Amino acid sequence: MRSALYPFRRPRQLPEPLRVVVLGATGSIGGQALDLVRRFPARLELVAVSVHRRWQELASRLRGLPTLVAVDDPAARDAAAAAGCFGARLLPATDSAALVEAVAADVVVNGIVGAAGLSPTLAAARRGLRLALANKESLVVGGDLVQAAAGAGGAEVLPVDSEHSAVAQCLCGRAREELQRVILTASGGPFRELPLARLQTVTLAEVLAHPTWQMGPKITVDSATLMNKGLEVIEAHHLFGLGYEDIDVVIHPGSWVHSLVQLRDGALLAQLGAPDMHLPLLYAITGEQRWPLAASALDLLQLGNLHFHAPDTERFPCLDLARQAGRTGGTAPIMLNAANEVAVAALLRGDLRYIDVAAIIAGTLERLPAGPVADLSAAMAADAEARRTAVGLVKRRSRDSARRGSC
Ligand SMILES: NC(=O)c1ccc[n+]([C@@H]2O[C@H](COP(=O)([O-])OP(=O)(O)OC[C@H]3O[C@@H](n4cnc5c(N)ncnc54)[C@H](OP(=O)(O)O)[C@@H]3O)[C@@H](O)[C@H]2O)c1
Structure with a gap:
């Protein structure tokens, strides 16, 4: 049996405030x-935050919350220091890790x-902290490294993704x-029923119009391609110690059932709730405690029916690409993730069509053979090589489509 990151025991009781x-x-x-x-001022104490570049947005979000601040990007950090709005609370030469x-x-x-x-995930794992992990890419890129670090450091890794939180809650x-098995649900995104031919011409605004969840732009694109579910399959493999054959995906357009587990006696357990990340976040932060949260409870009579069906792999090739990379292991999931990040960034800039995202990822994986991952530097080298390859493929595609456009 594979080892699992999820603790399979009650997380330790920590003194409050946490x-x-x-x-x-941001x-x-x-x-x-x-x-x-803000909702639990006596039980949660915010000691530090980090952002990448958008320190002005952070300043307005903190609204008086006194806390240490790290800005990952050095140029943005200098600009924040010059502006002086965090005073001595802005940490010099300090990034998230x-x-x-x-x-x-x-x-x-x-x-x-x-x-x-990944680096801050590894830092938290090494220090033996409780990690409320939303950043699924940490496990896709460095699942085995995180597992080794958490094992050595004694960290508790609790998932925030609503699907994996649902599994943990069950x-x-x-x-x-x-x-025995987990069944991850997927909304199917905005293109679940769009005629296949129309996928060629969908706009960025249509890609970003997720039917059930309000999220950041990258995960919203991943939800439209179903790469998000593919990354979640790999995440579930590391979290729950399951083989890929024991991780299923079903389309559930309502997003009410957040995921299910099948136990060895055949029982299926599910967790249901409104599409709201506050609950899985609080569940992970508290170490699987149930603090009062006025999350909008579901009205089953209003829901009426729950619908499930199999994902259409012709429509959503990214799901199979991710599953295949997960099965191959080693650097394959790292390269899959890197190529996806490059393709999604190009799509968000307007340099790539939705329909070309899967082709960039497949092209990158075809060109680069998978190898073993001994340590973080090997993982980062595979990531960098895949990014270079994917960038080249994006450039070629946008040249080709510019040529087509000018004919
Ligand atoms: N949103 C959801 O409901 C949801 C649900 C489940 C799982 N997740 C997962 O949670 C993670 C965050 O998603 P999100 O939707 O919250 O994303 P988001 O809204 O785009 O926010 C991303 C955050 O990461 C920071 N960041 C970006 N690039 C960075 C870099 N190179 N180094 C350090 N920090 C960087 C950004 O800082 P700046 O603003 O300064 O750029 C921002 O604070 C993703 O892994 C996603 O898959 C999200």
């Missing part, structure tokens, strides 16, 4: 973590987007041996 660090505080997850700090290494804390919420979240108090 000292919380929020990484990616993001969708980061903002909701700040909401929770250095912040996690230095600050006295109990819980780290990792709300960074992309592979950049598993609370159960032994690993009782778990």
Whole structure:
């Protein structure tokens, strides 16, 4: 049986107030973590936050919350220091990973987007902190490294993704041996029923119009391509110690059932709720406690029916690409993730069509053979090589489509 990152035992009771660090505080997850700090002022103490570049947005979000601040990008950090709006609370020469290494804390919420979240995840794991992990890319890129670091450091890694949180909520108090299979639900995104031919011409605004969730731009694009679900399959593999054949995906357009587990006696357990990340975030921060949260409870009679169907892999090739990379292992998931980040960034800039995202990822994986990952530097080297290859493929595609356009 594979080892699992999810603790399969009650997380330790920590004294309150819990000292919380929020990484990616300007993001969708980061903002909701700040909401929770405001909602539980006696039980959660915000000790530090980080952002990448948008320090002005952070200044307006903190609205009087006294906390240490790290800005990851050096040029943005200098600009924030020159503006002086955080005073001595702005830490010089400190990025997210250095912040996690230095600050006295109990819980780290990792709300960074992309592979950049891996180093701070590893820092929290090495220090034996509780990690409320939204940054799924950490596990896609460095699942085995995180597992080794958390094992050595004694960290508790609790998922924030609503699907994996649902699995954790169903598993609370159960032994690993009782778990047979997980079933991750996917909304299917905005293009679930669009005629296939129309996928060629969808606009960026249509890609970003997610039917059920309000999220940051990268995960919203990933939800439209279903790469998000593919990344979540790899995340579930590392979190729950399951083989890929025991991780299923079903389309559930309502997003009410956040995911299910099948136990070895055949019982299926599900967690249901409104599409609202505050609950899974609080569940992870508190170490699987149930604090009062006036989350809008579901009215089953209003829901009426729950619908499920199989994902259409012709429509959503990214799901199979991710599953295949997960099965191959080694550097394959790293390269998949890097190519996806490059393709999504190009799509968001207007340099790539939606329909070309999967082709960039497939082209990158075809060109680069997978190898083993001994350590973080090997992972980062594979990431960099895949980014270079994907950037070249994006350039070629946009040249080709410019040529087509001018004919
Ligand atoms: N949003 C959701 O509801 C949701 C649900 C489940 C899982 N997740 C996962 O949670 C993570 C965050 O998603 P999100 O939607 O909150 O993203 P988001 O709104 O785009 O926010 C991303 C945050 O990461 C920071 N960041 C970006 N690039 C960085 C870099 N290179 N180094 C350090 N920090 C960087 C950004 O800082 P700046 O603002 O300064 O650029 C921002 O604070 C993703 O892994 C996503 O898959 C999100």
